[in-house]
Amino acid sequence: MNKLRLGILASGGGTNLQSIIDRCHDNSIDAEIVVVISNNQDAGALQRAEKAGISTLCIDHRTFAAREDFDREVVAALQAAQVELVVLAGFMRIISQVFLDAYPQQIINIHPALLPSFPGLHVQKKALEYGAKFSGCTVHFVDGGVDTGAIITQAVVPILDDDTEDSLAARILEQEHKIYPQAIQLIAQNKLRIAGRRVQVTSSQEPTEQGLINPPLPLAD
Numbered sequence: 731m732n733k734l735r736l737g738i739l740a741s742g743g744g745t746n747l748q749s750i751i752d753r754c755h756d757n758s759i760d761a762e763i764v765v766v767i768s769n770n771q772d773a774g775a776l777q778r779a780e781k782a783g784i785s786t787l788c789i790d791h792r793t794f795a796a797r798e799d800f801d802r803e804v805v806a807a808l809q810a811a812q813v814e815l816v817v818l819a820g821f822m823r824i825i826s827q828v829f830l831d832a833y834p835q836q837i838i839n840i841h842p843a844l845l846p847s848f849p850g851l852h853v854q855k856k857a858l859e860y861g862a863k864f865s866g867c868t869v870h871f872v873d874g875g876v877d878t879g880a881i882i883t884q885a886v887v888p889i890l891d892d893d894t895e896d897s898l899a900a901r902i903l904e905q906e907h908k909i910y911p912q913a914i915q916l917i918a919q920n921k922l923r924i925a926g927r928r929v930q931v932t933s934s935q936e937p938t939e940q941g942l943i944n945p946p947l948p949l950a951d
């Protein structure tokens with residue numbers, strides 16, 4: 731079976747990239763990373779990719795006058811590597827229409843909150859301050875908005891009374907590392923049925939029917 735050719739875009743440390751590298755290596759997903767691109771020369775993601783023998787590229791957005799010019803350069807690099815699915819993994823740039831047109835419904839992102847709650851930045855802090863009892867993470871297709879595209883998968887993470895922004899972010903990240911490779915595999919296996927905003931999985935697995943309650947029931951003492 732042909733492996734799905736992934737191009738990963740990352741600006742930071744790259745733990746999500748690492749989880750995808752690991753799942754490609756142990757063959758639990760039918761995909762291969764053909765290029766990793768960063769806008770930040772110091773991104774840990776570039777080092778992780780180099781260590782794994784993946785070809786890397788740094789394209790510094792600051793050297794382009796317009797967002798579209800930067801995106802054209804990125805798209806050219808992705809096309810040169812024959813990328814089939816673009817995976818944003820902590821990529822701190824907004825994608826322009828030029829990019830969306832080049833890869834229609836072929837760009838995915840991971841966000842550390844349960845969308846549509848808390849889009850944008852500093853979302854673990856916002857969820858804590860709001861007093862939400864659950865947060866989590868979301869893999870979604872990328873459209874023209876900020877974290878607004880159709881949702882593919884989500885994982886729920888309870889918010890604990892003694893959570894800090896960092897402790898919550900760490901527990902959410904653990905789930906990100908599970909659901910991002912899972913979403914890629916669903917796409918690789920052509921298991922997604924997309925109808926407008928609703929993305930459904932053609933799978934024999936029964937979905938969870940139970941609700942989650944936080945704090946849990948029954949209440950002790």
Ligand code: GRF
Binds near residue numbers: 745746747840903
């Ligand atoms: C993750 O929390 C991801 O959800 C967000 O940026 C962070 C990237 O972390 N989009 P890493 O670089 O993958 O460790």
